[in-house]
Amino acid sequence: MTENAEKEIRDLFAEWLADASAKDIDAVMTKIADDAVSYEHEAPMIYRGADAIRKVCQGGFDAAKGDFSWDIPDLQVIVRDDIAITWGLNQMVVREPGKEVAESWSRGTRVFQKTDGTWKLIHQHVSFPYDLQTGSIVTER
Numbered sequence: 001m002t003e004n005a006e007k008e009i010r011d012l013f014a015e016w017l018a019d020a021s022a023k024d025i026d027a028v029m030t031k032i033a034d035d036a037v038s039y040e041h042e043a044p045m046i047y048r049g050a051d052a053i054r055k056v057c058q059g060g061f062d063a064a065k066g067d068f069s070w071d072i073p074d075l076q077v078i079v080r081d082d083i084a085i086t087w088g089l090n091q092m093v094v095r096e097p098g099k100e101v102a103e104s105w106s107r108g109t110r111v112f113q114k115t116d117g118t119w120k121l122i123h124q125h126v127s128f129p130y131d132l133q134t135g136s137i138v139t140e141r
Contacts, residue, residue: 005079009086009112012119013075021069023061029054033113033120041106041126053124066096072108084112084119089141090126104139 012031019027029050038047040056047053061068072088079085087109094102111123128137 002079005084005114006077008119009077009079009084010075012112013072013086017070017072020057020061023064023068025054025058025061028057031119031121033115033122036120036122036124038124039126040124041128064092064094066094066099068095069093082114084114086110086112091141105141106139 016028016031019031032050032053034050035048036050036053038053038056039045040047042056047056069092071091071093073091075086075088077084077086087107090106090108092104092106096102106126106128108124108126110121110125112119113122114120128139130137
């Protein structure tokens with residue numbers, strides 16, 4: 001059961017990452033529960049519900065002019081019954097014509113719940129560390 005559930009989560013991520021890279025907001029949102037809570041990179045601190053999460057994700061897609069990709073090279077997954085917890089470093093790359101490639105790294109922890117046979121994100125926490133000396137966020141690995 002656990003191996004199969006872990007595969008389901010990894011397959012969900014593969015699809016989710018591809019959907020995000022295609023900037024397909026409707027496909028991205030199929031993985032997110034209606035009452036999900038997300039702690040995003042930007043203010044406000046809390047985004048409650050799928051509508052709020054859709055808006056912040058769409059804003060990110062709109063800001064990424066050109067080709068966009070999202071990957072989590074070392075995705076970690078733990079599944080217990082109907083709950084899955086994942087974590088890893090997010091790598092986001094934007095390739096805009098005529099500009100240098102923009103790459104940023106952040107941290108991501110996500111919780112999924114399986115309801116009626118379907119895994120959905122119920123909580124997400126993404127963040128950038130900051131340099132104590134300068135107070136600036138750090139987006140390099």
